[in-house]
Amino acid sequence: MLTLHYNPLTVAPVIAIVLEELEVDYTPVLVDFRLLAQVSPEYLALNPKGRVPTLETPDGVLTETGAILEYLAAVHGPHLVPEDPFQAGRMRETMYYLASTLHVNYAHALRGARWADTEASWADMAAKAPHTMAASLAHLEGHLDFAPFAIGTNLTLADPWLFVLAGFATRLSIDIAQFPNLSAHQVMMHDRYAVRAARNKGMIG
Ligand SMILES: N[C@@H](CCC(=O)N[C@@H](CS)C(=O)NCC(=O)O)C(=O)O
DSSP states (O other): OEEEEEOTTSSTHHHHHHHHHTTOOEEEEEOOGGGTGGGSHHHHHHOTTOOSOEEEETTEEEESHHHHHHHHHHHHOGGGSOSSHHHHHHHHHHHHHIIIIIHHHHHHHHOGGGTOSSHHHHHHHHHHHHHHHHHHHHHHHHHSOOSSSSSTTSOOTHHHHHHHHHHGGGGGTOOGGGOHHHHHHHHHHHTSHHHHHHHHTTOOO
């Protein structure tokens, strides 16, 4: 049995969507940030980074969205990784970009205290975040296939991740309509059965 520790307003819904895609049974456990549950001793024992998502598996505990996705694909759904090595490389290129650049750009709007100590610095980072986030989205808009999926004609691990993180744009008052490919991808993913299933369980904020 799998247990997913998540918060609906974060990147964690990516994992819920993939679990729904794969029709794998799992137990969702809400990590309530309002109660600072992510830094409770119980949660830190599971994930010392104090972040979501965390997945408890029969093999042990996994953290990091990309690592969890790769595990789920390897165990339950190899079809979510392109067979062609180059296309698989492009999928991971996208995933690493989402994790290390776009998500970090977004976090500067809300989590300045990770990087600086003064309120002026936080305000400066928050003011810059919509610009760096929009630049990341523009990059993805121009470089992914959208055929109709991010990498080619089949859903891959990159799609739910792209869907969730590009969806954060509106929180920074970025008009996603300026990116027609990303907009169409958002609409397509929003209506997918797995996304609706995760949403119905309250796992997507
Ligand atoms: N690199 C991690 C990032 C995880 C992460 O930063 N999660 C955020 C929410 S999107 C979090 O748990 N933040 C809690 C906090 O900062 O207290 C991943 O991709 O899984």
